[in-house]
Amino acid sequence: MTLNDDVCQMVxxxxxxxxxxxxxxxxxxxxxxxxxLFKVLGxxxxxxxxxxxxxxxxxxxxxxxxLDISPSAASHQLRILRASKIVEYRKEGKNVFYSLNxxxxxxxxxxxxxxxxxxxxxxxxxxxxxxxx
Amino acid sequence: MTLNDDVCQMVxxxxxxxxxxxxxxxxxxxxxxxxxLFKVLGxxxxxxxxxxxxxxxxxxxxxxxxLDISPSAASHQLRILRASKIVEYRKEGKNVFYSLNxxxxxxxxxxxxxxxxxxxxxxxxxxxxxxxx
DNA sequence: ATAATATATGAACATATATTCACATATTAA
DNA sequence: TTAATATGTGAATATATGTTCATATATTAT
Numbered sequence: 095m096t097l098n099d100d101v102c103q104m105v106x107x108x109x110x111x112x113x114x115x116x117x118x119x120x121x122x123x124x125x126x127x128x129x130x131l132f133k134v135l136g137x138x139x140x141x142x143x144x145x146x147x148x149x150x151x152x153x154x155x156x157x158x159x160x161l162d163i164s165p166s167a168a169s170h171q172l173r174i175l176r177a178s179k180i181v182e183y184r185k186e187g188k189n190v191f192y193s194l195n196x197x198x199x200x201x202x203x204x205x206x207x208x209x210x211x212x213x214x215x216x217x218x219x220x221x222x223x224x225x226x227x
Numbered sequence: 228m229t230l231n232d233d234v235c236q237m238v239x240x241x242x243x244x245x246x247x248x249x250x251x252x253x254x255x256x257x258x259x260x261x262x263x264l265f266k267v268l269g270x271x272x273x274x275x276x277x278x279x280x281x282x283x284x285x286x287x288x289x290x291x292x293x294l295d296i297s298p299s300a301a302s303h304q305l306r307i308l309r310a311s312k313i314v315e316y317r318k319e320g321k322n323v324f325y326s327l328n329x330x331x332x333x334x335x336x337x338x339x340x341x342x343x344x345x346x347x348x349x350x351x352x353x354x355x356x357x358x359x360x
Numbered sequence: 361a362t363a364a365t366a367t368a369t370g371a372a373c374a375t376a377t378a379t380t381c382a383c384a385t386a387t388t389a390a
Numbered sequence: 391t392t393a394a395t396a397t398g399t400g401a402a403t404a405t406a407t408g409t410t411c412a413t414a415t416a417t418t419a420t
Contacts, residue, residue, distance in 0.1 A: 108285065108286060108289045111283040111284070111285060111289070112285065112289050112292070112293055114282060114283055115279045115282045115283050115285065115293060116293065118278070118279075118281075118282045119275065119278055119279065119293075120275075120278055120340065123347075124340060124343060124344055124347075125271050125274055125275055125278075126271065127343035127344075128274060128336070128339050128340055128343050129268075129269055129270055129271045129274050130269075131269075131339055131342065131343055132265045132266075132268035132269035132274070132339065133265075133266070133269030133270075133407095134269075135262075135265035135269070136262050136263075136264075136265035136266030136267075136268070136269040137262055137266075137407090137408080138258050138259065138262045139408080139409095141258055141261060141262050141265075142252065142253075142258055145251070145252055145253055145258075146248045146251075146252065148251075149247060149248045149251045150244040150247055150248050151244070152241065152244060152245065152248065153241060153366080153367090154366070154367055154368090155365095155366065155367080156241045156244070156245050159245070160245055160248060160249065160252075163409085164409080164410075164411095165366075165367070165368095166367085166368080166369085166409085166410075166411080166412095167408080167409055167410080168367095169366095169367060169368055169369080170368085170369085170408075170409080171408085172367095172368095173368075173369085185416095185417090187366090187417065187418070188365060188366045188367080188416075188417050188418065189366065189367085189417095190366075190367065190368095198338075198341075198342040199342070201338060202335065202338055202339060202342070203261070205331075205334060205335055205338065206261050206264055206265065206335060207253060207257060207261055208331075209264065209331040209332070209335070210257060210260035210261050210264055211257055211260075214256070214257075266377095270377090270378080272378080272379095286396080286397090287396070287397055287398090288395095288396065288397080296379085297379080297380075297381095298396075298397070298398095299379085299380075299381080299382095299397085299398080299399085300378075300379055300380075301397095302396095302397060302398055302399080303378075303379080303398085303399085304378085305397095305398095306398080306399085318386095318387090320387065320388070320396090321386075321387050321388065321395060321396045321397080322387095322396065322397085323396080323397065323398095
């Protein structure tokens with residue numbers, strides 16, 4: 095298939111740029127995994143869970159109470175975060191304590207927060223030592 | 228409202244942790260904006276548009292051809308990216324050229340790509356000089 | 361054993377989202 | 391002007407997603 099075969103007639107104007115871009119494009123797998131990662135981060139409840147866990151490990155019902163959502167809702171979100179390998183957990187009696195898997199996602203969130211908070215007071219205290227399980 | 232008032236009875240065990248976490252939680256506005264940012268990044272078509280624009284500015288129909296989507300679909304996604312201030316555009320005759328607004332999002336994507344590509348070959352050549360409009 | 365508590369799960373519902381299609385707008389050329 | 395091209399937009403559809411509810415499982419206490 096050639097580019098712009100039946101869409102744009104002016105392709106020869108931008109063909110060099112398009113070819114340069116084509117070479118730099120990530121694989122389908124990278125796009126798929128990356129969009130899934132951002133999709134997981136693109137939910138307020140999950141983001142708050144991750145901010146919380148970046149400070150201290152917490153059990154499901156503490157998270158539910160902290161975020162003012164039902165334990166069931168928290169569990170559903172934690173399941174998604176587990177499937178994405180973003181959080182890990184340990185069992186202790188009746189409780190299940192969740193924590194961040196590593197610092198990658200924490201960095202992403204902090205960098206994103208800096209972006210959206212530009213020119214605005216940031217209530218998130220980035221000085222707290224990140225917690226990993 | 229007190230924490231865990233009718234959900235968990237064992238809250239006193241973890242109350243210190245919960246209180247510590249509460250103080251570090253971002254504001255509602257930060258959570259809302261950040262989740263929206265990640266939501267915008269959580270789509271394969273938009274991610275590919277951003278990867279492409281990080282290499283070179285492109286017009287709508289070049290993007291459509293490159294990504295094998297309709298110009299209409301590309302325009303819809305670009306509208307979302309414009310609304311999020313992630314891309315900007317300049318008009319030149321019948322064409323509208325889009326480019327990245329700044330390096331923040333490019334950094335986010337690169338960092339995310341490194342995360343998902345761990346232990347896998349990365350086809351995206353990060354050495355290409357990023358393009359900003 | 362039964363009861364109580366913490367967490368997990370499946371179904372159902374409501375909402376959100378991406379794409380397609382048809383059409384509107386804008387710019388240029390003839 | 392009209393015709394052609396590039397882009398934008400609104401409606402409609404199909405799919406995806408988050409939450410709630412009911413229920414199941416697991417662990418501890420009695």
